[in-house]
Amino acid sequence: MRPVMLLAVGHACVDIYQGAVAALVPFFVLERSYTYAAVSGIVLAASLLSSVAQPLFGMLTDRWSLPWLLPVSTLLGGTGIALSGLAQSYSWTVFFVALSGIGVAAYHPESARLARIASRGSHTAMGWFSLGGNVGFALAPLLVAALGLSPFLVLPALVGSVLCLPVLRLRGSAGRVAPSGLDDPASFVRLSVAVVCRSITFIGLSTFIALYAQQRGFGGFGGAVALFVLYLGGAVGTVLGGRLANRWGRVAVVRWSYLVSVVAVAGVVFVPGWLFYVFVALTSMGLYVPFSLQVTLGQDYLPGRVGTAGGITLGLTVSVGGLASPVVGGIADAVSLQVALMPLIVMPGVAWWVLRSLREPRL
Known part of the structure; x- marks a missing residue:
C-alpha cells in the first residue's frame, strides 16, 4: 500500500498544476485585462497539447517501461505554471502553460500503469491513487490565492518529483502486467465519449465558476471558495465511488x-443565494464518483493496452474539456456567462445516454 500512497501524493502534486490553470484565470482577467475568450485560449493551450500528447505517451508506456517520466514530467508541469506567472506577454503565457500541459500529459499514463501494478488491480487502491489527484485540484486555488503569479508555484513539483523516487526503485523493474482478457474497443470508445462529456462539463465550470460566483455577488473570496468546493467535493466523490461500486457495480454507479x-x-447555473455552493458540491461529487471507476473500467476494457487506457481515462478526463473552453468564453463575451454555462447541463445527460446499455468488462 505504501507505493500506492506515494503515487497518490505525487499525483496530488502534479494535478495542482491542472487546477492552477483555472485558478489563475481571475488573475489574468483582473491583472492583465484578458478577455474571457483570451483566458479560454490559455486553458485551451494546456488542454490541447495534453489531450493530443496523453494517448501518445500511453502508447509509449505500453511498449516500454518509462518510470523516469514521473519526476521529469512533474518538474515540467510545475515549471511551466511558475513561468507563466512571470511572462508579461500573452504569447509567452500561452507557451509556458502549454509546456505545463505537456508535463501533465507525460505523467498520467505511466503513473496509472505503476499504480495498477502497485495496487494489484484493486479498485479501492486505484481510488486512493485517483483521490490524490482530486486533492491536488482542491489545493490549487488555495495555493494560487496565497502565491498569485509567483515562481514559488514550482514548489509542489519539487516535492512531487522527490516522492517519485522510492516508487521508481520499488516498481521500476516490475515488468508489465500480463493481459487478463481480450480487448473490448467498442465498449472503451463508449466509455471515452462519456469521459469527454464529463471533461467538458468539469473544465467549463472550473474555468469560469470563480468569475461566475463574483458576478452573483459573492466577491473575489467567494469565487475562490466556489472553485475550492468544486475541487474538494471531488475527493469525497472519488472515495464514495469506490464504495458504491463494490455494492452495485462500476457501470451502474x-x-x-x-x-x-x-x-x-x-x-x-440557475439557483440563487447560498444554495449555489450546495449545488457546486453536488456537481463535484456527481462528476467525480465516476473518476477512478472509469480508469479501472478503461484498463479492463483494454487489458492489453493499460497505458493507453490510463492516458485516456485518467488524463483526458481532466484535459480534453479545455478544447471547448474557447466556445464557452466566446458565448460569455457575446451574451453572458450564465448563458455560456447552460450547455454544460446537457453534457452529463449525453454521457448517461452513451453508457445506458454498457456492460461490465469480461474478465
Whole structure:
C-alpha cells in the first residue's frame, strides 16, 4: 500500500498544476485585462497539447517501461505554471502553460500503469491513487490565492518529483502486467465519449465558476471558495465511488452519477443565494464518483493496452474539456456567462445516454 500512497501524493502534486490553470484565470482577467475568450485560449493551450500528447505517451508506456517520466514530467508541469506567472506577454503565457500541459500529459499514463501494478488491480487502491489527484485540484486555488503569479508555484513539483523516487526503485523493474482478457474497443470508445462529456462539463465550470460566483455577488473570496468546493467535493466523490461500486457495480454507479450531475449542474447555473455552493458540491461529487471507476473500467476494457487506457481515462478526463473552453468564453463575451454555462447541463445527460446499455468488462 505504501507505493500506492506515494503515487497518490505525487499525483496530488502534479494535478495542482491542472487546477492552477483555472485558478489563475481571475488573475489574468483582473491583472492583465484578458478577455474571457483570451483566458479560454490559455486553458485551451494546456488542454490541447495534453489531450493530443496523453494517448501518445500511453502508447509509449505500453511498449516500454518509462518510470523516469514521473519526476521529469512533474518538474515540467510545475515549471511551466511558475513561468507563466512571470511572462508579461500573452504569447509567452500561452507557451509556458502549454509546456505545463505537456508535463501533465507525460505523467498520467505511466503513473496509472505503476499504480495498477502497485495496487494489484484493486479498485479501492486505484481510488486512493485517483483521490490524490482530486486533492491536488482542491489545493490549487488555495495555493494560487496565497502565491498569485509567483515562481514559488514550482514548489509542489519539487516535492512531487522527490516522492517519485522510492516508487521508481520499488516498481521500476516490475515488468508489465500480463493481459487478463481480450480487448473490448467498442465498449472503451463508449466509455471515452462519456469521459469527454464529463471533461467538458468539469473544465467549463472550473474555468469560469470563480468569475461566475463574483458576478452573483459573492466577491473575489467567494469565487475562490466556489472553485475550492468544486475541487474538494471531488475527493469525497472519488472515495464514495469506490464504495458504491463494490455494492452495485462500476457501470451502474457511473450511469446514475451522470444523471445526478444533470440536476446538480442546473442548480449551479440557475439557483440563487447560498444554495449555489450546495449545488457546486453536488456537481463535484456527481462528476467525480465516476473518476477512478472509469480508469479501472478503461484498463479492463483494454487489458492489453493499460497505458493507453490510463492516458485516456485518467488524463483526458481532466484535459480534453479545455478544447471547448474557447466556445464557452466566446458565448460569455457575446451574451453572458450564465448563458455560456447552460450547455454544460446537457453534457452529463449525453454521457448517461452513451453508457445506458454498457456492460461490465469480461474478465
